[in-house]
Amino acid sequence: MHLGFLTIFWRDMLRFYRFKTLLISSLVQPALWMAFFGIAMSSNFNRFTSEIPPLPGVPTVDYLTFMAAGVIAMTTLFTNLFGGMSLLFDKNWGLMREIFASPLPRNHIIFGIALSGMTKSFIQAIIIMVFGILIGAQFFFGYTAIETFLAILGILLFVAVFSLGFLFLSAAIAISLESPEGMQGIMTLLTMPIFFASNALYPIDAFPPALQALSLINPLTYLVTGIRYFAIGGDFQAIGIHYQFTPIQIVFAFLFLVGFAAIMFAIAWWRFRKAVVT
Amino acid sequence: MSAPIISVRDLFHRYGDFTAVDGISFEVSEGEIFSFLGPNGAGKSTAINVLITLLPLQQGSATVAGFHVAKDPERVRESIGIVFQDVTLDRDMTCREILEFHGHLYKMPNAERKERIEELLALVQLEGKQDTRTKNLSGGMKRRLEIARGLMTRPRVLFLDEPTIGLDPQTRMRMWEYIKAVNREGTTIFLTTHYMDEADHLSDRISIIDKGQIIATGTPAELKNTLGEDLIYLETSDGAGTRKILSDMDMVKHITQKPNGIVAMLNGDGTKILPMIIEALSLEGIRVNAVNLKKPSMDDVFVHYTGRELRDEGAEKPSTAVTRAGRR
Structure with a gap:
C-alpha cells in the first residue's frame, strides 16, 4: 500500500507547526470565542430564560454549555473550509507541480490534506473542551471516567467525519481556482x-420554515447534535427548549455526515483528476 | 547510437484555438545533452510539460525512457527528474526537508533516501545549508537545490526548463558546470532555453524551435555550419596567386580583399576546408603567414532560422542534412 498521503500530511503539519502565528491564532481563536461571545451571550440568555419555568425532572444546562458544542463545530467548520487554501498556494507558488509530476496517486493529496485538517480539528476540539470546562461549561457532567472517555471518542468521531467532508470540499474548490482572493470570497x-x-x-425550532429546512440539510446541524449528545446527554433542557436525542437520531446524524463526506470526496476526486498544473 | 531515450513523433498541443506545439518530431539519445532553443512562447515549455506528463498528450506520440507518456505515465514519472522553470520550493521548509519530501513522494527506501540526500547536498555544495529554510537561500542556491531534488531518484533523464533564467552571469556559469557534471555521470539532460550561449555551451545537440515547430536540429557546430558562412582570413606571400586559387575552389563563395590579406566566405565546413586551402596554396609554393577562422555564432544561426529574413522568404524549408527532424 502506498503511504504517500502520509507525506502530504507530514508536510502540511510541518507548515502548521512552523507558522507560529497560524498555529497560535488557530488555537487561541476558539478559546476567545468561548471567553467573549460565550460569556457575554450566556449572561443574556440566562437572564431571558430564567423566567421560563424549567421542566421538572429534566436536567437544565446553561447557555455556555449549550454553545460550547456550537463553538467546537464552528471551529471545525472554519479550519477545514479554509484547509484547502494551502493547496491553492502550492498550486500557484509551491510544491504542487512537483507533487503532480510525481508517481503519487492524486487521491493521496486529498487524503493527506484531509488527515491534516482532521488532526488540527482534533487539537482544537480538545482545547475548546478543556477551556470550556475551565470557564464553567458543564460538559460530561456526572459522567464516570469511562463514560467521559467514550463521550470524547464520540465527539472526535463526529468531528473527524465532518472535517473530512469540508476539507474535501475545500480541496475541490482550491484545485479549481486560480486566486486566493477568489477562494477567500467563496x-x-x-x-x-x-x-x-x-x-x-441557538435552537432551530423557532426558525421560519425555509430556514429550518435549510438547517436540516446543513451538516453543521448534525455535527452540533452529535457533540451535544455526547457532551451533555440525550435528554436536557437549554434556553427553555427540551432536547431529546435517541440513539437512532444520533446514528442518522452520523450517517448524514458520512454521506456528505462521501459526496464531497467524489467531487474532490473529480476536480483533482481534471486538474492541470503547469 | 543506442536506442533513443526520448522519442517524439508528430506532437501537437493546442490551447483552444492556439496551437502551441505544431507537429514536432525528434529523438534524444541516452547520455546526451539535448536542448530546445527558442524564443519565449515558442512552445518549449508546453512540449516539456507533455513529456513530463503534466499536460495530457493530445495528438501524436511520445515515449520517455521507453514508456509512452499517455499509456504509462507512472513509469515515465519514475524514470525522470524535473527542474521547473519557476522556483517550486516551499519557502518555509529547509533544504533537507525539501529533499526528504521528494524522496517520500517517490517511495525511496529510508536508507537510500538519507544516503542520496548527503550525496546530493555535497554535489550542489549545500551541505552547510541543509537546515536553512529555502526563503533564506540565494537564487543560485535555490536552483542548485532544485537540481539536487531532480536528481534524488537517480533519474535516467533530467528535464531542465530554463535552468538559468534570472541568474547572474557568474552563477549561470557555475550552473552549467553542475549540469555538465550531472551529465558526465550518465544522466541524459533535456534542456529548454532561450539563451543562445547556454544552448551553445551545454548541448550535444540543439533543436531550434519557433512558433511550435522545430526548424533545425543538429550539433552546435553543424547548426552554425549550415549557414555556410564560415569566414577565413588569410595572409600569404602571394596575394594575387591566392585569390586565383581560392576563386577556383567550389567551397569558396566569395572573396574580399583586405589591406594585408584576404577574407574568404565559405559555403561549407571551414574546419575541413581550411586544410585543403592551405594544401592547395603550398602546392603552388605560396606560403601562409597568418590564418584566422571565424565561425558564425549561435546568435547568427538563431537569426538565420527564426529571424525576419527566413520568414520573408516564405515557408521555404531550411536546407541540408542536419535537419533530421524537420517540420512537415
Missing part, C-alpha cells in the same frame, strides 16, 4: 449560511 459566502442556518448558537 469561503466567506459559504460560511455565513452554514454557520447561521444551524443549531450551533
Whole structure:
C-alpha cells in the first residue's frame, strides 16, 4: 500500500507547526470565542430564560454549555473550509507541480490534506473542551471516567467525519481556482449560511420554515447534535427548549455526515483528476 | 547510437484555438545533452510539460525512457527528474526537508533516501545549508537545490526548463558546470532555453524551435555550419596567386580583399576546408603567414532560422542534412 498521503500530511503539519502565528491564532481563536461571545451571550440568555419555568425532572444546562458544542463545530467548520487554501498556494507558488509530476496517486493529496485538517480539528476540539470546562461549561457532567472517555471518542468521531467532508470540499474548490482572493470570497459566502442556518448558537425550532429546512440539510446541524449528545446527554433542557436525542437520531446524524463526506470526496476526486498544473 | 531515450513523433498541443506545439518530431539519445532553443512562447515549455506528463498528450506520440507518456505515465514519472522553470520550493521548509519530501513522494527506501540526500547536498555544495529554510537561500542556491531534488531518484533523464533564467552571469556559469557534471555521470539532460550561449555551451545537440515547430536540429557546430558562412582570413606571400586559387575552389563563395590579406566566405565546413586551402596554396609554393577562422555564432544561426529574413522568404524549408527532424 502506498503511504504517500502520509507525506502530504507530514508536510502540511510541518507548515502548521512552523507558522507560529497560524498555529497560535488557530488555537487561541476558539478559546476567545468561548471567553467573549460565550460569556457575554450566556449572561443574556440566562437572564431571558430564567423566567421560563424549567421542566421538572429534566436536567437544565446553561447557555455556555449549550454553545460550547456550537463553538467546537464552528471551529471545525472554519479550519477545514479554509484547509484547502494551502493547496491553492502550492498550486500557484509551491510544491504542487512537483507533487503532480510525481508517481503519487492524486487521491493521496486529498487524503493527506484531509488527515491534516482532521488532526488540527482534533487539537482544537480538545482545547475548546478543556477551556470550556475551565470557564464553567458543564460538559460530561456526572459522567464516570469511562463514560467521559467514550463521550470524547464520540465527539472526535463526529468531528473527524465532518472535517473530512469540508476539507474535501475545500480541496475541490482550491484545485479549481486560480486566486486566493477568489477562494477567500467563496469561503466567506459559504460560511455565513452554514454557520447561521444551524443549531450551533441557538435552537432551530423557532426558525421560519425555509430556514429550518435549510438547517436540516446543513451538516453543521448534525455535527452540533452529535457533540451535544455526547457532551451533555440525550435528554436536557437549554434556553427553555427540551432536547431529546435517541440513539437512532444520533446514528442518522452520523450517517448524514458520512454521506456528505462521501459526496464531497467524489467531487474532490473529480476536480483533482481534471486538474492541470503547469 | 543506442536506442533513443526520448522519442517524439508528430506532437501537437493546442490551447483552444492556439496551437502551441505544431507537429514536432525528434529523438534524444541516452547520455546526451539535448536542448530546445527558442524564443519565449515558442512552445518549449508546453512540449516539456507533455513529456513530463503534466499536460495530457493530445495528438501524436511520445515515449520517455521507453514508456509512452499517455499509456504509462507512472513509469515515465519514475524514470525522470524535473527542474521547473519557476522556483517550486516551499519557502518555509529547509533544504533537507525539501529533499526528504521528494524522496517520500517517490517511495525511496529510508536508507537510500538519507544516503542520496548527503550525496546530493555535497554535489550542489549545500551541505552547510541543509537546515536553512529555502526563503533564506540565494537564487543560485535555490536552483542548485532544485537540481539536487531532480536528481534524488537517480533519474535516467533530467528535464531542465530554463535552468538559468534570472541568474547572474557568474552563477549561470557555475550552473552549467553542475549540469555538465550531472551529465558526465550518465544522466541524459533535456534542456529548454532561450539563451543562445547556454544552448551553445551545454548541448550535444540543439533543436531550434519557433512558433511550435522545430526548424533545425543538429550539433552546435553543424547548426552554425549550415549557414555556410564560415569566414577565413588569410595572409600569404602571394596575394594575387591566392585569390586565383581560392576563386577556383567550389567551397569558396566569395572573396574580399583586405589591406594585408584576404577574407574568404565559405559555403561549407571551414574546419575541413581550411586544410585543403592551405594544401592547395603550398602546392603552388605560396606560403601562409597568418590564418584566422571565424565561425558564425549561435546568435547568427538563431537569426538565420527564426529571424525576419527566413520568414520573408516564405515557408521555404531550411536546407541540408542536419535537419533530421524537420517540420512537415
